[in-house]
Amino acid sequence: MADKIYVRLRVAIMSGQLAPGQKLIYRTLAEEMGVSPTPVRDAVHRLMSDGILVMDERGAAALPEPDPVRFIEIISLRIDLEGRAASYAAAVGGEAAARELEVLHEQLEDARTKGLTHLALEINEQFHFAVISSANMPVLEGLLRSLWLLCGPSLRFLHTDDAPKLGLRHPHYKMIAAIRAKDSLGARNAIREDLVSHGRHILGKIYETLGQEVPTEPPAAWVNATD
Numbered sequence: 001m002a003d004k005i006y007v008r009l010r011v012a013i014m015s016g017q018l019a020p021g022q023k024l025i026y027r028t029l030a031e032e033m034g035v036s037p038t039p040v041r042d043a044v045h046r047l048m049s050d051g052i053l054v055m056d057e058r059g060a061a062a063l064p065e066p067d068p069v070r071f072i073e074i075i076s077l078r079i080d081l082e083g084r085a086a087s088y089a090a091a092v093g094g095e096a097a098a099r100e101l102e103v104l105h106e107q108l109e110d111a112r113t114k115g116l117t118h119l120a121l122e123i124n125e126q127f128h129f130a131v132i133s134s135a136n137m138p139v140l141e142g143l144l145r146s147l148w149l150l151c152g153p154s155l156r157f158l159h160t161d162d163a164p165k166l167g168l169r170h171p172h173y174k175m176i177a178a179i180r181a182k183d184s185l186g187a188r189n190a191i192r193e194d195l196v197s198h199g200r201h202i203l204g205k206i207y208e209t210l211g212q213e214v215p216t217e218p219p220a221a222w223v224n225a226t227d
Contacts, residue, residue: 001035002042008033009043013052013063014148015121016155020209021065023056052149063153066206074151075199076221081144082128082195083188088135090178090187097134098180101127105172121155127172131179131187157205158198171197196222 009029012018024044030037044061047053056062064070089097104127111120125148132141171194178186196218204214 002039002046005029005033005035005039005043006046009047010052010149013047014145014152015118015125016152016158017118017121018063018153019156020063020153022063022153024053024061024063050146050149066154066209068203068206068210068212071151071154071199071203071206072219072221074147075195075203076219078144078147078151079192079195079222081140081147082132083191085132085135085137085140085144086175086178086187086191087184088137089131090182090184092134092136093179093182093187095180097130098176100130101172101176101179104130105170105176108172117156121158124155124158131175131191134179154202154206157202170194192222 009024018024026037026040026044029044030040033040044053048055048061053061054064104123108120108123108127111117111123128148129141129145132144135141171190174190174193175187177183178190199222200218203219207214
């Protein structure tokens with residue numbers, strides 16, 4: 001049972017359903033999930049061991065508070081590792097893989113249009129991991145799942161009212177084209193553009209949440225991430 005609760009909590013964190021700084025109360029979670037507090041406590045302790053959850057000043061398990069330095073580092077790693085995965089995925093891509101991504105992005109845009117934020121976040125995750133899984137590098141995929149978990153709570157900022165409306169300029173379209181053409185460099189560049197453009201918006205929201213000035217340029221670590 002604890003394993004199932006662990007997976008459910010991972011999904012909720014990875015898809016941005018839980019907010020930065022949010023406390024996880026065993027009894028409340030147990031009631032919501034229809035289970036006893038014991039497996040919830042075990043799952044939460046496991047997430048703390050994974051470094052996904054922290055202990056607040058009162059000793060309660062919680063999502064980490066927004067931290068721009070931490071977020072910059074996580075996105076830097078994703079640019080590098082997810083770009084690598086996209087490069088390998090493109091090398092074995094083609095029409096079928098591209099069409100799968102097109103369907104997912106259509107579903108993503110439909111969810112956004114309808115204001116279904118959590119669904120949009122879940123589909124966005126599916127899109128990215130469809131690419132990552134195609135690389136057939138399970139160790140790399142595991143590392144990226146951990147990185148997604150670490151930045152998951154901040155992903156909810158992707159769908160604020162002032163989030164960028166990219167339409168046909170969305171980097172996902174460039175990714176789809178690169179997969180269709182088996183263009184490894186194009187796929188890597190599409191991932192970088194996607195993470196930098198959306199990462200800047202999220203980072204700005206983190207700075208605003210903390211009452212700090214929002215930088216006008218993207219972090220150098222994102223621009224200079226190596227291949």
